[in-house]
Amino acid sequence: MVNYWNRFCQWVVHTRLYIIAMAKWLTLAVVVGGFCGLIGTAFHMGIHEAEVLRTAHPWLLFCLPLAGLAIVGLYQLLRTEGLGTNDVIEAVHHGKPLTILLLPAIFVGTMLTHLCGGSAGREGAALQMGGTVGWNVGRLFHLDDRDLRTATLCGMAAFFSALFGTPLTASIFAIVVISIGVLYHAAFIPCLTASLVAFWISVKLGVAPTRFTVAAPALAAIPLAQVAVLAVGCALVALLFCRILHGTEHLLKQRVPNQWLRVVLGGVAVIGLTLLCGTRDYNGAGMNIITAALEQGTVRPEAFLLKMIFTAVTLAAGFKGGEVVPSFFVGATFGCAVGPLLGLPAGFSAAVGLVSVFCGVTNCPLASIFLSLELFGDGGLLYFAAACGISYVLSGYDGLYSSQTILYSKLKAQYINVRTTHHHAGQQH
Numbered sequence: 001m002v003n004y005w006n007r008f009c010q011w012v013v014h015t016r017l018y019i020i021a022m023a024k025w026l027t028l029a030v031v032v033g034g035f036c037g038l039i040g041t042a043f044h045m046g047i048h049e050a051e052v053l054r055t056a057h058p059w060l061l062f063c064l065p066l067a068g069l070a071i072v073g074l075y076q077l078l079r080t081e082g083l084g085t086n087d088v089i090e091a092v093h094h095g096k097p098l099t100i101l102l103l104p105a106i107f108v109g110t111m112l113t114h115l116c117g118g119s120a121g122r123e124g125a126a127l128q129m130g131g132t133v134g135w136n137v138g139r140l141f142h143l144d145d146r147d148l149r150t151a152t153l154c155g156m157a158a159f160f161s162a163l164f165g166t167p168l169t170a171s172i173f174a175i176v177v178i179s180i181g182v183l184y185h186a187a188f189i190p191c192l193t194a195s196l197v198a199f200w201i202s203v204k205l206g207v208a209p210t211r212f213t214v215a216a217p218a219l220a221a222i223p224l225a226q227v228a229v230l231a232v233g234c235a236l237v238a239l240l241f242c243r244i245l246h247g248t249e250h251l252l253k254q255r256v257p258n259q260w261l262r263v264v265l266g267g268v269a270v271i272g273l274t275l276l277c278g279t280r281d282y283n284g285a286g287m288n289i290i291t292a293a294l295e296q297g298t299v300r301p302e303a304f305l306l307k308m309i310f311t312a313v314t315l316a317a318g319f320k321g322g323e324v325v326p327s328f329f330v331g332a333t334f335g336c337a338v339g340p341l342l343g344l345p346a347g348f349s350a351a352v353g354l355v356s357v358f359c360g361v362t363n364c365p366l367a368s369i370f371l372s373l374e375l376f377g378d379g380g381l382l383y384f385a386a387a388c389g390i391s392y393v394l395s396g397y398d399g400l401y402s403s404q405t406i407l408y409s410k411l412k413a414q415y416i417n418v419r420t421t422h423h424h425a426g427q428q429h
Helices: 002-056 058-077 085-094 102-115 123-140 145-164 167-176 185-204 221-255 259-277 287-296 303-317 324-342 346-362 365-376 381-394
Strands: 405-408 415-419
Touching: 002 058, 002 102, 002 123, 002 145, 002 185, 058 102, 058 259, 085 123, 085 145, 102 123, 123 145, 123 324, 145 167, 145 185, 167 185, 167 365, 221 259, 221 303, 221 324, 221 346, 221 381, 259 303, 287 324, 287 346, 303 324, 324 346, 346 365, 346 381, 365 381
Parallel strands: none
Antiparallel strands: 405 415
């Protein structure tokens, strides 16, 4: 009888610990999701208005160098120079603190970049702002070092969800992007809760979730083979995109070490490229071009390459924003241009390209598959899954984020634990 009583007491103690932990994380997730939902909605609306203003007043493009100087000055004023998405990843890896001042810096910096025609996205900024919110809310909750890392992931997921309307993708992406090969299961419920709260708030405040209507062919061997070939091309495009981004950043910092001069020259370069191309398609995020590729099947064949160049120059010069939406642009336009040559419908191949290139540049196949579900529905799930798997393996060990680690080889069951851009397949460990 004593043994049964002791076991019951132990069960009560353990159950109480689980209940307290769940209550703690649900409370924190709701708070983080609430903040990220409100700030994310304001950010989304601000970016939209900046795009509208730039379209209505084309002369704003010529203010891009001045916007760059304002961004550099703002970051120096707030003492956030050099901080970016890699620092948010480091906060999860090593418990690195995140100053709350990064929030207004990246918010205003990204707004100015979009207002004046820099080529950048918004989800990279979302990861920075969301991670900053999560980390600082965790401090208010007096969380320890390990729990602060989970709180950071909650913020990343919530802000991504508020902007893009994909709560499941946002949750999975946040908990897998840090260390490829490890899924932080303990963070799933907090991240999903925060994502759902942020998503609900953004929808209630008028932000429509991003969704596309794409018809996938019936599952058959021939279209599956065609998708596989397209995925190989997407992997190479993802690799090229990462190399151009990192190479341009390294080159500009080496040749023009003064950040004030670098941002002015970068702004002038974007203006020159825009005039040379004779179109404003590559300024801003380019969601209208992505939509045209997916729903109308229309695209310029060179669009994917030009977007890489515009984005690389913009971000390397010191302008602010993200790389995720540009990767969507690159993938969708590449798929739309190449897919019909393989016999695939243009809109469907654009969708495959979008998801595959995103997978290649982030090294996150699982999150990419969920992205296809939330953006396009489950009609072509197996096609998207196959494309993501191929793109993940063949895109190598490069990635958008140099602080990201890949724990296991893509070629065999071998633990390697390397940073992206610092490993080659033939290297022995």
